Amino acid sequence: MTQRWFRSALILPFVCATLLLPPASFAQEQSSLDLMPQPAHLTQGEGRFLIDGSFTVELSGYKDARVEQGRQRFLATLGRETGIPFAAVSAAGKASFLITTAGPGEAVQRLGEDESYRLVITTSKVELSAANPLGVLHGLQTFLQLVRITPQGFAVPVVSIDDQPRFPWRGLMIDVGRHFMPIPVIERNLDGMEATKLNVLHWHLSDDQGFRVESKQAPLLQEKGSAGNYYTQAQIRGVIEYARARGIRVVPEFDMPCHTSSWLVGYPQLGSGPGPYELPTKWGVLDAAMDPTRETTYEFLDKFLGEMTALFPDAYFHVGGDECDGKEWDANPRIQAFMKAHSMKDDAALQSYFSGRVQKLVAGHHKIMMGWDEVLQPDTPRDVVIHSWRGPTALAAAARQGNRVLLSNGYYIDLNQPASDHYLVDPLGGDGASLSAEEKARVLGGEATMWSELVTPENIDSRIWPRTAAIAERLWSAQDVRDVDSMYRRLAVVSQKLEHYGLEHNSSTVPMLRRMSGELDPRGLEVLATAVQPPEGYEREGLHDYTTLSPLNRLVDAVPPESELARQFSLLAGLIAAGKATPEEWQKAQDWLQRWRDNDAKLQPRLAGSQLTAELIPLSHSLAQVADLGLQALDDLKNHRTVSAEAREKNLELLKAAAKPQAVLVDKLVAPVELLVRASGTP
């Protein structure tokens, strides 16, 4: 067993290729095969298998169109990544890569369908075998992740992998109601899902701000509710086919009875308010709600559900059910009278009644209903799947009650949390850990949720990737795979791979900086960008008044949710403060701080030239100040100079001021510099 060739591949931690920071990064020992998700079982051997122009792939066993298409896509992807033109066909029995598919997959991909595969690579050949096409597709992705450039050319290591997922439901939810996402955005994200072995696209297709599917039954839904931005049924079928080819189910969500303003513009008779309704431009929990008391509502929904359950072949159908504020119900005397007549004590009871009715409609169309936490009531049928946005306690309660559940709390990738936060959230962690084995079996997995108030087709990839790969690993790999350092190292590799596969999470940044600055080479902005992040959680919405019409073209929209360089600097600062840093690490920290400090002088004269950068004038200045404090602290520490309590307090005050978001951005140097300042104050 050798690790030698991985070192020669020189994979560096992921740093935007355009950063003007000192060249070397953390020296990293490549201590694994850098796969994400990590496989269930892996044994590495000696040597490697070389990939050159003679590389061919042959299929044996069960003949399947999905496997044949998978083979072609695999060769195309490998060709794009390596720049080698591979032959599409090969002489029988001569191929270097043999794929054996034992049998067919389900006509409609089924929850819990076998996804296992076995991949055996020797120096002379590759064998991939699986029970059905799903395993083959996963195995091909594992192979692609193993490809590296070596002194002998492109190669994969000698390795034996037996792999299967821990959870059967590994999803990504994309909200296209709030910001519409054109088909290419959906498709490239399906490619990213395939690469990380996610198997459910949860398509959040309607919300207050938009209804995004063509309905032939009720065409005013899209005509009045989408501002022209909706998918035709042919496009929907195309996406479902595209997903199926990649081993991914498509579960649609039509959120009801609330988050439904967009429905009510065309069909005000479904609403609980007086109407007329307009497409809202503001975000948040709005009042619009369907009227659960009229039979005509259910007649409408039954027809609509009939149409949509026919369009979407998956066995599961998500009806939302979250966040009703009940204001329209409270204000409507007829609804109040209905509630009294039926002894409903509150809005929750009314919603429960609605959910029960809708569940019967969904079941009538032979689908299994899913909904957010709110749909769970004591009498909810046991087959309804609960989607937990509220958290582990709600999740565990549902599982105890006998319902199957999915976790999304902790996987809200719209909230700009670090990958490590999401990574350490386990569907069977927290209250889930105390479930019985039978109850645990009801926990199907989880979904990363990409709510879209503050993303556009341009930057959505950077909010989803690479962090969602960490969630994908959580849902695929063993529960005890939780080493954060290893995760970040491998995330850098998979992030690079995902760009090869067509995602734009890294490549979208520089064009956005160019737009802001009007400069072809926006280097100063790039340096600034490495030190700042959008605020975590919902803080951003409090810092600026966002509507559906807000241009999302500022620095906060261009920078990734997690700065890899700032993360690495924090690690360095921690080592230095703890007295554990090497001289190289000291030097690196100093070099980076100097670069951040000196950037302001170069950048400052340019910022006023553009409306989009003028707001960065104080931020850039403040960043330079913080970096300067960091440099002072390093110097004090190096020279064992004791800083007076007074001077230290003054510096900490400065840092406290700099910690406040500016231009809706958080300076990520403040916390590590504070560490250094506090350490330098210690005699």
Add this chain to the structure above:
Amino acid sequence: MTQRWFRSALILPFVCATLLLPPASFAQEQSSLDLMPQPAHLTQGEGRFLIDGSFTVELSGYKDARVEQGRQRFLATLGRETGIPFAAVSAAGKASFLITTAGPGEAVQRLGEDESYRLVITTSKVELSAANPLGVLHGLQTFLQLVRITPQGFAVPVVSIDDQPRFPWRGLMIDVGRHFMPIPVIERNLDGMEATKLNVLHWHLSDDQGFRVESKQAPLLQEKGSAGNYYTQAQIRGVIEYARARGIRVVPEFDMPCHTSSWLVGYPQLGSGPGPYELPTKWGVLDAAMDPTRETTYEFLDKFLGEMTALFPDAYFHVGGDECDGKEWDANPRIQAFMKAHSMKDDAALQSYFSGRVQKLVAGHHKIMMGWDEVLQPDTPRDVVIHSWRGPTALAAAARQGNRVLLSNGYYIDLNQPASDHYLVDPLGGDGASLSAEEKARVLGGEATMWSELVTPENIDSRIWPRTAAIAERLWSAQDVRDVDSMYRRLAVVSQKLEHYGLEHNSSTVPMLRRMSGELDPRGLEVLATAVQPPEGYEREGLHDYTTLSPLNRLVDAVPPESELARQFSLLAGLIAAGKATPEEWQKAQDWLQRWRDNDAKLQPRLAGSQLTAELIPLSHSLAQVADLGLQALDDLKNHRTVSAEAREKNLELLKAAAKPQAVLVDKLVAPVELLVRASGTP
């Protein structure tokens, strides 16, 4: 009239955003509106028109689907460029941008159709008017090119433009026979053509190495001749529609009687050789040729031309006709006998006979034939359009003979020449200048030709753009628009715009460097890349044995054909050698040379780790040596130190050695450093 806001927009010369070179570039005075092509008439006023979320566009005059689609694409492009979501519809009479179309365009876009437009921008409104949709489309592109970020937001300057082209035929030829280019590549290049007001896509659809169109008449053409890489007829129709929507004609080329190996694989009976034929893997002028002596050849071609002339609606139809080596004809006794019987004295006479027969077939299908220089014979009908690859003399001769002509000699963008070379070639320069007015009127324009031996879908954009924009200006703007400095300054701006519009000429480089190095942040390679270029002309093919199977994944494939930084360094060196440089220019030259010199030490240890970079070991070393010589020369010059003749000769010898291509790349520092070394030797 004010230039103030242009300075504030801080447009820098185009430098790959990822270069690690010193931050500032040449200080450039923005002395024009930076449009490319430059309009026929332009008057600038005071102030600017601001573009914000309230910006709307209204149509008046003749109702036309192409204009409406053009409006929608315009808003989408402007939205992508600015990040502002614009409303798709506006209240009548309230729009800030009013477009007036006087009348319809031709059902099939016609050569010479009116393309003029008038664009008037005031501080409060924009008016665009044109005789037909073509002018509107051009005017919208002019507006987009004017958009800049300013302290008040995105804006265009107050300006009045009256514009029309100098030549009616402004083309880009893309060869998809040698390397197939998928539809998205064609489409994004059509977007680039629209942006630069080119109006003909000349689609070179067949060559020895591939036949790229589905024929229903003769399906073995694509089945045996394309290795699976061909366009369906539906895709062809889609591209024609896509082009028409952008004011672009599509002229197909089926090259015959030579360059036809791919036809003969499926239909050997068309060939002059004994057969069987295989798809060739080598490049160059091959022997395969159709048999001009059999009537069955013309029967086949008549049916084929019937099918293809119906598929392609344009009035012109290109039948190639270039580069017959005649070897198959010479070796075939039956053909020799035919030639003797018909008193044909050489192969040219035989080809002339073939061309004449094909011309009648093309005319029989109501199309006007075009062909390369070789098709012109004394009896060639006057309506045949001659496409000159041989040069101005051939072009002028054709025009004198009474045929209409196009120039491509001088516009071979596959040959890695600088933009300035192409820019200064005029269809009415050279022998063309001596033509009479009537003869000059026969010169229709020209075409940039993208032959595809050494390009792939990944890097073709970088061979076409931005240099083709300079050719587009040559063909659109007045003959006396030929200031090279101005051209390069404006080319930098249009290059950035083209990336906004979806071209990948700049963005493709870094992923290719990542692939080569396995590094996420291939900075050392980027620095190296700025100093080297592919060899000009056909030298590259002599340096390496290329076939259709060669991976094009080396540094020579990743770097642009013209290094903007090396060009700027050459200008600096010229100023310094002439004693005309400012202290800042001295400093800049020194900084750049240091960066190039010091790069080797950092890069060298990594190069051996990848098969794709190992060949760069000597090149990187030699580059450092050359940069070091440059630094020495600068130092000598600065200190007025006279260098001995002997030392100077030694240095010039070193430079001579470094001038030889290494890893199929030319070190572009050698020439400017030689200038410095020679200057430093002068007492």
